[in-house]
Amino acid sequence: MKPRGTFRNTALALGLAFLYLPILSMMVFSFNNSRLVTVWDGPNSPTLKWYAKLFENSQILDAALLSVKIAAMTATGAVVLGTLAGLVLVRFGPFRGRAMLSAMTTAPLVMPEVITGLSLLLLFVALEQLTGWPEGRGVLTITIAHITFAMAYVTVVVQSRLAGFDDSLEEAALDLGAKPAKVFFAITLPLIAPALVSGWLLAFTLSWDDVVISQFVAGPSATTLPMVVFSKARLGVSPDINALATIMVLVVATGVVLSSVWMRRQERKRRLEEQMARSDAG
Amino acid sequence: MAEKTIDRSNEYVRIESVTKRFGDFTAVDNVSLNVYKGEIFCLLGGSGCGKTTLLRMLAGFETPTTGRILIDGQDMADTPPYQRPVNMMFQSYALFPHMTVAKNVAFGLEQEGLPRAEIDRRVGEMLDIVKLGEFARRKPHQLSGGQRQRVALARALVKRPKLLLLDEPLGALDKKLREHTQFELINLQEQLGVTFIVVTHDQEEAMTLATRIGVMNKGQIVQVGTPTEIYEFPNSRFVADFIGSVNMFDGQLVEDEPGHVRIRCPELDATVFVSHGISAAPDAKVSVAIRPEKIEMSRAAPPGGENRARGVVKEIAYMGDMSVYLVRLDSGRMLRVTIPNTQRHDERIAWDETVHLSWDPSSPVVLTQ
Missing domain, CATH: 3.40.50.300 (P-loop containing nucleotide triphosphate hydrolases)
Structure with a gap:
């Protein structure tokens, strides 16, 4: 049975409201003049004063910069390790310990973050006592901790891309005289590049908004943006956080829209070219 | 080629x-x-x-x-x-x-x-x-x-x-x-x-x-x-079955000479005479394979008492360059015959006609395995 127009539209409106109303209200309140987040100061709004305040707040700006740095390092590290793990799981056949490796690399997906965070903290402390490394906790420990769980996501993405990969492409390259390492860099890597890009972005996002694990393994010297937001929110949300969040949402939304437009255009171009090829005389 | x-x-x-x-x-x-x-x-x-x-x-x-x-x-x-x-x-x-x-x-x-x-x-x-x-x-x-x-x-x-x-x-x-x-x-x-x-x-x-x-x-x-x-x-x-199409009959060797053999197939009325020798044990169970294009088909009975069969045309598939006939023998066995369509207006054999089939003694292949 086909739902009627009004029902469909109501359901759509409710669904969208459920997903986006909280974000929308946050964005609206970022232009609020009042200090109190929940009170709308009609006569003096909208205003950009919280945006101006935000850019004067060096604590937040430093934390944002640090978060970007950690997220970029995490994403890069996770892509390298995740690609290796995915490659081994898909390409190396049934070796001893494969099931174990498969379970272990994806374990962080289901492991509660508190456990991951706590166990990493204990590990870092024990390591420092035994070997003197890592010296205290800070950027390095956060990055390592983020890589361990972000890598699991990258592995899954790369694995599924490799599973749909035509093995004969690699065999053809071998057959044409390319050594295995050359095959990997000339054929395999360019072809799984889309998966690496999406894995990198995924890892970046995961690291960017992680609070729980960072909380465990961060030292006094390193405070990431989510940690700042979280600690501020506990003292009562200040409107400059709304402004910050609004900027973040806009950046992400623009990125998503641009990339999907680009991808759709590529797809359309490709389909057109394939059609033209088919209509050409063979 | x-x-x-x-x-x-x-x-x-x-x-x-x-x-x-x-x-x-x-x-x-x-x-x-x-x-x-x-x-x-x-x-x-x-x-x-x-x-x-x-x-x-x-x-x-x-x-x-x-x-x-x-x-x-x-x-x-x-x-x-x-x-x-x-x-x-x-x-x-x-x-x-x-x-x-x-x-x-x-x-x-x-x-x-x-x-x-x-x-x-x-x-x-x-x-x-x-x-x-x-x-x-x-x-x-x-x-x-x-x-x-x-x-x-x-x-x-x-x-x-x-x-x-x-x-x-x-x-x-x-x-x-x-x-x-x-x-x-x-x-x-x-x-x-x-x-x-x-x-x-x-x-x-x-x-x-x-x-x-x-x-x-x-x-x-x-x-x-x-x-x-x-x-x-x-x-x-x-191999006979895999390459091209073939009519295969099970039979028994009744005469085994260096230059020729005779085989009796229950599904064919007449014995099969093959004009080359084979290496098989006497009385061995063998198969006779005849390619469809090596079989001749006519309304009149061919001379000789061997290498022949009689049947009724049950199916005709016109392929342009040739036609494939499925003929039901008296024993009930279906036989496949292909005839090249050399002329455009000849008197072609039609459905349900009774036909006589024959082949050259050099055509059948005797298979022992």
């Missing part, structure tokens, strides 16, 4: 009792085979008969469980695929989707570390040979199936291999294009003097391309021979 004479002094590939097992499954079972320089050798068989595994062992993607493979006199056991003097054309073509046609073709030469100018020259030449010069800058997805096939061929041939392995080279092409490409392949092979080993499940393809065919079944090579030998003198029921 007229058969070429094979120069047997010039052995290029030697497969010595090669067996390949995957776990409990034996994909290739004790195969020995020689392929000579300049040949087009076709490995023909149904799916899962081990022909592709054999090809992959030649390319170096699989290693034999037991046995040896020698190419140009050298044992290939420790030679990885990228060092073998062999190139392969893949069934899926395996064109690198992120590279242009020219880049695809150049890839193999780049691995040899040749100077850029020479690579460009050879790629250009090769693309001209396969008539793809104007498509050099296209990507594979911008090509039609036939063009892709030619890129794959060019990419494999540009390295000037002594031996080219082709895995179902024409499998993905439509019928018209396939016929055309078959002859192009043969021309190219003669022009470049490369030895071809072709894997195919298509017997027509094998018959047109091959100087020799190796028929495979369940991991074993059951018969090796020229297309004529395989078609006219199959050595087993499997």
Whole structure:
């Protein structure tokens, strides 16, 4: 049975409201003049004063910069390790310990973050006592901790891309005289590049908004943006956080829209070219 | 196609009792085979008969469980695929989707570390040979199936291999294009003097391309021979049945002389007289195979009391160049007869007519296994 127009539209409106109303209200309140987040100061709004305040707040700006740095390092590290793990799981056949490796690399997906965070903290402390490394906790420990769980996501993405990969492409390259390492860099890597890009972005996002694990393994010297937001929110949300969040949402939304437009255009171009090829005389 | 004479002094590939097992499954079972320089050798068989595994062992993607493979006199056991003097054309073509046609073709030469100018020259030449010069800058997805096939061929041939392995080279092409490409392949092979080993499940393809065919079944090579030998003198029921269509009758040897034999088949009224001797035990159970095009059909009874049958036409399929008749014999057995349509308006035999069938004593093949 086909739902009627009004029902469909109501359901759509409710669904969208459920997903986006909280974000929308946050964005609206970022232009609020009042200090109190929940009170709308009609006569003096909208205003950009919280945006101006935000850019004067060096604590937040430093934390944002640090978060970007950690997220970029995490994403890069996770892509390298995740690609290796995915490659081994898909390409190396049934070796001893494969099931174990498969379970272990994806374990962080289901492991509660508190456990991951706590166990990493204990590990870092024990390591420092035994070997003197890592010296205290800070950027390095956060990055390592983020890589361990972000890598699991990258592995899954790369694995599924490799599973749909035509093995004969690699065999053809071998057959044409390319050594295995050359095959990997000339054929395999360019072809799984889309998966690496999406894995990198995924890892970046995961690291960017992680609070729980960072909380465990961060030292006094390193405070990431989510940690700042979280600690501020506990003292009562200040409107400059709304402004910050609004900027973040806009950046992400623009990125998503641009990339999907680009991808759709590529797809359309490709389909057109394939059609033209088919209509050409063979 | 007229058969070429094979120069047997010039052995290029030697497969010595090669067996390949995957776990409990034996994909290739004790195969020995020689392929000579300049040949087009076709490995023909149904799916899962081990022909592709054999090809992959030649390319170096699989290693034999037991046995040896020698190419140009050298044992290939420790030679990885990228060092073998062999190139392969893949069934899926395996064109690198992120590279242009020219880049695809150049890839193999780049691995040899040749100077850029020479690579460009050879790629250009090769693309001209396969008539793809104007498509050099296209990507594979911008090509039609036939063009892709030619890129794959060019990419494999540009390295000037002594031996080219082709895995179902024409499998993905439509019928018209396939016929055309078959002859192009043969021309190219003669022009470049490369030895071809072709894997195919298509017997027509094998018959047109091959100087020799190796028929495979369940991991074993059951018969090796020229297309004529395989078609006219199959050595087993499997080969007779697999290549072309055939009418096969079970029977018993009643007379076994060096120059001829007589066989009594329960499904035929008359005995079958075969004008050549066979090697079989007396009273052995044998099969008689008669090709449909070797049977004559007429309304009048033929002279002689042997090599004949009578039946009623039950089905006629008009194919243009010939017609296929299904005739039900008195014993109830259906017999397949093909008659070329040489005249346009002759008095053709119609449905439900009673016909007499006969054949030459040299036509039947007696099979003991």
